Amino acid sequence: MNADQILSEIREANLSYLMLAQSLIRADREQALYRLGISEDSAALIALLTPAQMMKIAASNTLLCRFRMDDDMVWGLLTNHGKSANDSTARLHASILMAGRHQEAA
Template identity: 40%
Template sequence: MQNIDLLDEIEEINLAYLLLAQRMLHSDRVSAMFRLKIDDEMADLLLTLGARQLARLARTNQLLCHFGHDSADRLRQVTENPRDQGLGRFHASLLMASRAGALSAAEGA
């Protein structure tokens, strides 16, 4: 029974994530692609998915979203920053952007 509840919660998160991704892409495509870490082809595909396709995709037993941080150390840098001074969002954005830049550089190599 607990496994079924967990799968229901995964489906709910997946659907919310997909709907949010579509809304972000409609609102500001470039910013959404950066924040979602997706390329043009994926953005186009997400925008073309209908309600039935979104529901089918959401029913997978895997989370479609993922952590933007690639290591526990990187996450600690955001959550345990003693110099925060109200710049937590900015600091997290910089850390995540540096990861995206590293991925882009690796793909180009």
């Protein structure tokens, strides 16, 4: 993949993320804050973006979203699914850890 293709993919991912985020925020703000891992202020700004503003923001060469699973414990809980009888428990544990991180960020 060359540099132009990478930039095109980043722009497409950004636009998809903004559209999804805006849709989630408008449908259920509290769930959106948790699922997206964003603050109330960010949610308010995203909710008010026009399509033209979203296109302009999406054109950035930097991804707008990021992984929230930044430690080995969460990655381990998410990637070991199906390897034990406690698959649902591991996923629940990962969700609880990520929810705690959302609270820290907010």
